[in-house]
Amino acid sequence: MGMAIDCVLEQALPGAPIMEGKSLLAAYLGENVDAEISDPAVSDDIIRVDFGGTAERSGLGEQGVGPALGPLQAFICAPETVRWHDPDDGLAAVRGILPTLRDGTATVSAPPDFLPGFEDDEELMQGVIFDLETLEAILAMASERGVRFALVFSV
Numbered sequence: 318m319g320m321a322i323d324c325v326l327e328q329a330l331p332g333a334p335i336m337e338g339k340s341l342l343a344a345y346l347g348e349n350v351d352a353e354i355s356d357p358a359v360s361d362d363i364i365r366v367d368f369g370g371t372a373e374r375s376g377l378g379e380q381g382v383g384p385a386l387g388p389l390q391a392f393i394c395a396p397e398t399v400r401w402h403d404p405d406d407g408l409a410a411v412r413g414i415l416p417t418l419r420d421g422t423a424t425v426s427a428p429p430d431f432l433p434g435f436e437d438d439e440e441l442m443q444g445v446i447f448d449l450e451t452l453e454a455i456l457a458m459a460s461e462r463g464v465r466f467a468l469v470f471s472v
Contacts (some may be wrong), residue, residue, distance in 0.1 A: 320472050322393065322448075324455050327401055327465040333458050336451040340444025342470070343435060345386050345393070347427030385423040388413055393468045404459035404466050411453045418446050
């Protein structure tokens with residue numbers, strides 16, 4: 318079991334794809350290198366990731382995340398604090414990000430030793446695009462059926 322960003326739906330949608338979310342998490346954390354990873358004493362198997370930093374401290378975007386994935390910030394939460402969102406809002410964010418990644422005007426990266434499992438930034442980029450395409454399909458189904466969603470950190 319690894320860390321990921323999961324798309325959680327307020328109710329099950331039969332036939333909805335499942336987003337792996339590992340690439341998305343690696344890129345999200347890569348844009349937040351200044352995020353504190355702390356409190357490992359809670360459990361030997363759990364790492365708490367604290368994204369409480371400010372934009373001034375991190376030098377990143379207005380919401381404290383990097384420019385490529387910044388539009389997703391509003392939808393990401395911890396499992397214990399799930400906030401439901403309208404799928405149309407999520408679709409707008411994803412559809413705004415995907416073209417910039419596909420045409421290279423935005424990029425994602427992570428330090429090589431930050432999260433293992435990616436050969437290079439190009440492999441990470443392709444994984445993020447795949448995760449976002451899957452998320453787009455999930456949110457399109459959720460929009461058709463009026464089902465709210467949340468993006469949740471999972472371990």
